[in-house]
Every structure is written in C-alpha cells, then in structure tokens.
Amino acid sequence: MKALLLSAYAAMSHRHWADGLQQQFPEIDWRRLELPPRHFPWRIRGNPLTWLGQERDCLHEDYDLVVATSMVDLATLVGLCPSLARARKVVYFHENQFAYPLPKGQRIRAEPLMVNLYTALAADVVVFNSAYNRDSLLRGARDFLKRMPERLPLDSVLSRIAEKAVVLPVPMSEETPKPARLGRRVLWNHRWEYDKNPEAFFTALETLTTRGIDFEVAVLGQQFRDQPPVFEASRAWLGERIVCWGEQPGDVYRDMLDSADIVVSTTDHEFQGLAVMEAVTQGCVPLVPDRLCFPEYYASAYRYAGDQTTLEATLAQWLTDPASRPGLPDARAWQWPAWRDAYREVLIGT
Structure with a gap:
C-alpha cells in the first residue's frame, strides 16, 4: 500500500x-x-x-x-x-x-x-x-x-x-508507566504562549508562596522568540524554588518529568494535551481544568473547576497533604x- x-x-x-x-x-x-x-x-x-x-x-x-x-x-x-x-x-x-x-x-x-x-x-x-x-x-x-x-x-x-x-x-509510545511520587515538585511543561494561560499558573504559585507553602518548580516547554512577559517576571521572584527553567534537550526534559510530582495545566486551549500525558506516564499526578478536552481523559479527581481559587486550593492541599492526591490515571489507555x-x-x- x-x-x-x-x-x-x-x-x-x-x-x-x-x-x-x-x-x-x-x-x-x-x-x-x-x-x-x-x-x-x-x-x-x-x-x-x-x-x-x-x-x-x-x-x-x-x-x-x-x-x-x-x-x-x-x-x-x-x-x-x-x-x-x-x-x-x-x-x-x-x-x-x-x-x-x-x-x-x-x-x-x-x-x-x-x-x-x-x-x-x-x-x-x-x-x-x-x-x-x-x-x-x-x-x-x-x-x-x-x-x-x-x-x-x-x-x-x-x-x-x-x-x-x-x-x-x-x-x-508504548512504555511501562512510572508510579506516582509524593514530593513537592510542581511541573509546567507546555508551550510558552498566550493560549496556555501561564498567568494563572504563576499567580497560583505566588499565592502558595504568600501562604508559606513549600514547593519546587520546573518550568519546561517549547519557547519562542515572543513569549508572555509573566515568565521572566516570575523567574525573578521564584528564585531558589526553581529546579529547571526553559526549553531543554530530550534527556534533560525526560529526567525532569521523572523527578516531578504534580503536573499542572491552566490552558485556555487544549484538544488533547500530550504534554500532560507525557508527565502522567512518568509518574506525575495531573491537575487540569474542568473544560475543553480534559473531562474525556481525566476523572473528576484530577480536574479543578476552572477558577483561580479552586486551582490554588487544590494545589495547596496536594502539596501540604500528599496522601490526599488521587492515584495516577492508567497511562496505558493512551x-x-x-x-x-x-x-x-x-x-x-x-
């Protein structure tokens, strides 16, 4: 053929x-x-x-x-x-x-x-x-x-x-999914563009910081010449909480997924979300908005209502009480x- x-x-x-x-x-x-x-x-x-x-x-x-x-x-x-x-x-x-x-x-x-x-x-x-x-x-x-x-x-x-x-x-790709981890490393691994709504993500991290909640963050994903200014502004105040920043070669990207604990999406546009699926396969618990394609792929335990307050409350709970996190979705289904x-x-x- x-x-x-x-x-x-x-x-x-x-x-x-x-x-x-x-x-x-x-x-x-x-x-x-x-x-x-x-x-x-x-x-x-x-x-x-x-x-x-x-x-x-x-x-x-x-x-x-x-x-x-x-x-x-x-x-x-x-x-x-x-x-x-x-x-x-x-x-x-x-x-x-x-x-x-x-x-x-x-x-x-x-x-x-x-x-x-x-x-x-x-x-x-x-x-x-x-x-x-x-x-x-x-x-x-x-x-x-x-x-x-x-x-x-x-x-x-x-x-x-x-x-x-x-x-x-x-x-x-076919591979054995990794088990979930109970640490406090939060992952962003999306394109650095306006439609991924990074402002909501960094606002949530700022709220966690104000409340004194301990966390680390890895901000990965594809970068472009023009990118939302919130990235550089947030890098300044996040300081030592950052364990990795910016687009990475494949091996470093994979290592970061293997070491992260929670992957977050705040996007205003998603038709499937391969970046989240990649992270889940490597053991990250997903926290995604209850809109767009996400209800098809993730049970309600992984979805927040879509507003800033619920995002911040769920993320704070998962970080301060790791046992409250749901078990991982079955990545083999994808x-x-x-x-x-x-x-x-x-x-x-x-």
Whole structure:
C-alpha cells in the first residue's frame, strides 16, 4: 500500500503523530512531506503552492492513501493534482481553527476556518483527537457560517462532516508507566504562549508562596522568540524554588518529568494535551481544568473547576497533604497498543 503523509505545519505534536504512524504501520510504503511550523497564515493557505514548487513529481504519483493534517489545504491540492482524488483520503485534526483562542487585539480571519472546512469536506474520513475537538468544530462552523451573507445549507454541509468523523487520540509510545511520587515538585511543561494561560499558573504559585507553602518548580516547554512577559517576571521572584527553567534537550526534559510530582495545566486551549500525558506516564499526578478536552481523559479527581481559587486550593492541599492526591490515571489507555486496530481500520478501511 502506497501512502502520502502530509503535514503543513509540523509542530512537535504533529511530528510525534506522524512518526508513530510510520513506526506502527511499516507495511505501508510511506512518502512524507511536511513544512516547518512558522508563518502560520501563509502555511495554512499556501501549502499547495509550496509543495507544487518543491515536490511536483511526488504529488503526481499514484497513491492508495493520502493522510493529511487539518492545516493541509486538501481540497485545493486534490484540484491541482487530480491523481490524488483516486486515493483514500484521511484528514487528522490535531486542533481546529474554530475553537483556537485568538491573541488580544486580533480579529477572526475567514481563510483558516474555510481551509478546515474544505479539507474536511474533501476527505473520506475525518479524524479528531477528542470529541471536544469534533464538537467545537461543528459548533464553531455553524456559528461562523450563519454570519455569512448567503443562506447556506448548514445541516447538509455539517452532517457530511459529522457522518465521516472518528475520534482517535494521538497515541503515546508504548512504555511501562512510572508510579506516582509524593514530593513537592510542581511541573509546567507546555508551550510558552498566550493560549496556555501561564498567568494563572504563576499567580497560583505566588499565592502558595504568600501562604508559606513549600514547593519546587520546573518550568519546561517549547519557547519562542515572543513569549508572555509573566515568565521572566516570575523567574525573578521564584528564585531558589526553581529546579529547571526553559526549553531543554530530550534527556534533560525526560529526567525532569521523572523527578516531578504534580503536573499542572491552566490552558485556555487544549484538544488533547500530550504534554500532560507525557508527565502522567512518568509518574506525575495531573491537575487540569474542568473544560475543553480534559473531562474525556481525566476523572473528576484530577480536574479543578476552572477558577483561580479552586486551582490554588487544590494545589495547596496536594502539596501540604500528599496522601490526599488521587492515584495516577492508567497511562496505558493512551498508548499505541490500545489504538493500533482502530487506526488500521481508518487507514486501510478494513
């Protein structure tokens, strides 16, 4: 079976997913094309032109299967390369632009939303990493299209997507989960961007400090040229409580996960949350907001109501009374052995 794997914005989680597909299905003859995760407005709209300029011969080959991320403008690509239309087309939504929070001062732009819609409509199977991702796309698309100037057949359009939708998370690599630890090391291992809401995290740590609660903190995760100022401001007052700061090479990152006790998310945007799953696999108890995708993956014992007060109260209790922490979720439920057959059915159609 010959397959074309397309990733138009190859962020870290997207590469992890693509690597997993190739490793888990070596019987498929994969050809992989991906573009670096920068210049987002151009990437999501211009990827067919970029690939036509760089990979024209590859795109015009005959494939049995095309697997693309939701940022690939699949409808345009199939129109420009008609041979792709004969392949089984699977689109994977790591995220959707209808539910992605905008930076302050930015207005919603139609182009990324329409790429998501047209790509989903052009696919034979549309895969989401969570039901929240699927539902927020359908809900957001309905709200968006209602505001457009023409009376569109919304039920017909959206039902076509819903009928071919499947929920399959990005699986984690197979490994034995580590046991929980009862120390006081708090972990942040998310992207240093506005949508991860770092202000809430550092405000909680400041409250713990004011109350005299002892803790250590490891602040990891991918960094970018522009980052919220709260990081540098918090580094100054956290002082000796910091055991690790900033983006780290893989071995150091893994060691920090192995030594941390509680992993916290305060995010305003999450469709699955691989960073939290990685930490749980290494023995960290998760504390996540009761919104977005988290109710699908974590029992109520791991979720705080979403407000600052509840976050701070739960974190304070877990630090001062380690026995009050819930046992770890079963990380094996997120690993490839639990999802390989379902992925095979989606990719091969049997």
